[in-house]
Amino acid sequence: MVKKSSMTKMNTFGVKSGLAQMLKGGVIMDVVTAEHAKIAEDAGAVAVMALERVPADIRKEGGVARMSDPKLIKSIMKAVTIPVMAKVRIGHFVEAQILESLGVDYIDESEVLTPADEEHHIDKRAFNVPFVCGCRDLGEALRRVNEGAAMLRTKGEAGTGNVVEAVRQARAVYSQLAALKKMSAKQLRAKAKEYRVPTELIARAAKSGKLPVVNFSAGGIATPADAALMMQLGVEGIFVGSGIFKSANPRKRAKAIVEATTHFDNPDILAKVSEGLGEPMRGIELSTLAEGERLARRGI
């Protein structure tokens, strides 16, 4: 801790959401070892998500998925200089207390892990570490912001390598946001009730036409084209989980997805970086998943 003057303030919402601003236009990669983390950093990741199993393996192996071993998270924090995020179960505020004690840069309250609370998400304002949370639509996004989330990501359907849910959710969030703009004060109050958030929060989103915090896309992104698709739909950056380290050539694919996220509106560059990447992750057609296997439906 550095001694700063009385003119300084720490852990404000501006400081928490400010880091998300710095990550924009970047790719955050799931890593399960310090070695993976180095590969991600070398490929140009803006941050890494430290976890024990990528979502594709969580799906395959089943059981209860929990916060990762602090030892693993610490080894990844030591291996790279870019920000390190880690996941806690929805509602598991003690896992969050532990991650805050480790000093991770961001906590992901994530549907990819098995939920610990079916009714409450974590009160994120009680923490100094900023949180990122998943959402499927505008209501869920604003509920998370109201609880103190400093960054959002659409959930997609993690561990499937299938971008269809990510697309559906991004379209939902941005079309619902556009619809707010046309609403009367009375309609906004009704929306606030429907979304279970304060009218003031809705009114602010309606006026600015933007989410109150940075929004990335997650869950199902497996190719440079997928990343660029999500960027063209309006998200501000990309989370890639299983898509990189479950592919044939993680190093090359990671670098290609980073370049595709920057040059998302330049088909010539997208064509170039998409070339010769080897097999992508196999992927799952979503209609083959049982209801209970749909991770995006977790959370309230």
Added chain:
Amino acid sequence: MKETVGVLALQGDFQEHLDILAKLGVPAIQVRLPRDLERVGRLIIPGGESTTIGKLLVTSKLLQPIRARIKKGTPVWGTCAGGIAMAKRIADPEKGQAHLKVMDITARRNAFGRQLESFEAKIFMPKVDRKPIPVLFIRAPVFESPGKDVEVLARLPDKRIVAAQQGKILVTSFHPELTGATALHQYFLSL
């Protein structure tokens, strides 16, 4: 016609810089490719991840063209990661970290520590504004060992350098673009 300002838009908070330039009524464009660079008279390199921006400067074939423009006198301002890109020396560089190396100063990355040590502050810069300027330090660097041609514009109470200038090259450890403050942008436009 007013001169167009470019904001390097490879990664980071370039939109916030563009928003402030729009507020000031200054024409501005995103710079992602060498051909964008030809259209601008000055350049801002925003905050973001310095290792990511460094790699993208290389893959986007912008490192050499930007360096050449700066050497020819194009005014350039780097905030946070952008400032690291400008420094001749990086204290703890990532292996092979690409940077522009145009200012005779050393950048120390993550000088305050991790995100929990990020903070808001008001920085007094007599050369820029009479009033203290509200800014954010996000996993911020500091600057050390300035060369004789470098003027220090701001220090923290503990004396560490957080803003400096060498000719038309400006670096700041912090982000005025995240608080909506316009004084530093106006100062940069006057260079």
